[in-house]
Amino acid sequence: MSQALFPTMRETPAEAEITSHQLMLRAGLIRRVAPGIYNLLPFGFRAVKKVEQIVREEMDRKGAQELLMPVILPAEPWIETGRWTAYGDDMFRLKDRHGKDFCLAPTHEECITTLVRNEVTSYRQLPLLLYHITNKYRDEVRPRFGVMRAREFIMKDLYSFDATVEGLLESYNKMYDAYCKVFDRCGLVYRAVEADPGAIGGSGSHEFMALADYGEALIAYCDACGFAANVEKAEVVPGQAGLYDVHPNVHPKMLEQKTPEAAGTVAPKPQRRKALKKVATPNVHTIQDVVDYLGVPVTDTVKTLFCWALRPDGTKELVAGVVRGDRELNLVKLKNLLGAVETYLAEAGEVLQHASVPVGSAGPVGLRGIRVFADVEVEAMTNFVCGANEEGYHYINVNAPRDFQPEKYADLRVVAQGDVCPRCRKERLEFARGIEVGQVFKLWTKYSEALGCTFTDEKGEKRPMQMGCYGIGITRTVAAVIEQNHDDKGILWPMSVAPYHAVVMPVNSKDSRQMEVARQVYAEMTDLGVDTLLDDRDERAGVKFMDADLMGFPYRITVGQTLAEKGVVEIRSRRTGHVDFVSPEAAAGTVRTLVEKALADVNGSK
């Protein structure tokens, strides 16, 4: 260790916000090269390789084959699938000396599909599971949290090719199962949640979320039935939206009783429809303003949001989404409803220019030339308030369909605290944050059709292959492991991912007897297959102890005073602090047993 690069830091670098990022810098796993781009130092690289190895074992166990595809990919296949445009600015692009377009691969569907198209022609060659582990590139709008949301990252992606839909489902289930094993073995607390397939395309998808307070993804789950979904995906109970709404005057304690009746959250009684009226509302631009100024409950207001919907052909359309004032418009649901490639909020200036509407005073009444979509909840509302599409005015006593008629009512809002589980419809949804460490998709024939990846079936007919794609963010997984396994002193590596299982530490490197015994124990442990580091640095004991805690070696073998006094060395568990004293001769064997036990615990009985 005295001759190795393990640069630990006592102080926390200002650039790091979350614990895993801070610890990865402080314990010497990574160093920043550019925003979202990192050097993996020896210590960090070892952790990465441990995760990779676990992934390889579980992929291979399912009959997958590893290969390696390039990081630089030509544009043509991307143009064929339409993703050369769809990926937009998230893709790093470059040209060769002849002016030909290339990209740094953000993912490899196009590449692998082209490969399989050229090499596989018969149903007899299927199913096929192919994967690789390599760098991926996404020019993130905002890289952050170190390796967690980086622009360059290591990813395992596997692609399945099947002859039939049943085959695809089988491959999907295999991978789902393999992913559970991978994350179990990494010692992560995670949930598999239903997800929107996003830019990859296809439908039917699960995300594997490592639970963490600083996770970027919000997930909704139900303790009663096990339902779990990304909030952007989670449906609101169809046909019953609003029924179990939490009214603003319901005391939170009442919610704990879990039943809608007990919580006093029954549907609003039908009210007589009052006459539509335009009222002056100077300087009222937000829902909060409306509530304050007009003194109405927020549940009697509606907000109208303008979005651009990007169509598959590259053109875009301005549409309006209407949700209750305290709700959040779910852009993913809107996107899926419209069959759009992407939806994003329009800017105030654009709305004024294209719809002649000031965004702070927008409403669905009298909106011309723009398609309006409303959340189902709005359909049940009576006598509500909305903007009058005129600066300084709102309508009150609005009622549909009398005052406006959206093109369609649909589930368009983000699920909220207190919503009923869309699956079992018994319990309320709980929310948690997670780090997305993996995702599995069914791609069906999206890419095989676009790229002509076909095979000949038993009847001699040509058919497109049924594809699936399955990713694991390797570097992100390492960060998630640290996020979940640390204390105020440093990292608490699970044995399976630990860069080293143990560190052997002579307390005083000038004590030749200690050094000699330490070297001996180190050599024996290495011989026994225990990943061991020898801390032979000429540092004070305190420094070495602090570094060992920071770097999180699961076991520390301390060779110090007790050697001279009692002829024993100390084996200390980083996680529990438990200490055993054993003779130097027994140390290596004891540690090996401990390491094997820890690995067996996490690997299950396989």
Next chain:
RNA sequence: CGGGGCGUAGCGCAGCUUGGUAGCGCACCAGCUUUGGGAGCUGGGGGCCCCGGGUUCAAGUCCCGGCGCCCCGACCA
């Protein structure tokens, strides 16, 4: 891209208001002491003060322009 903040030694920062020899802590090098929880003393090395222009006798400091980075938001496998 919008809002906020910051660019001074490897890291963390002060100095800028009110212009006048570039500093502190940690780290680093040498020596002595020390050696079971981030040692002590002595000596030492290290700077394009983000870049460019301007004002001035004089700019880290003031003015103009640019660049970069971080945070919040929007966005995202």
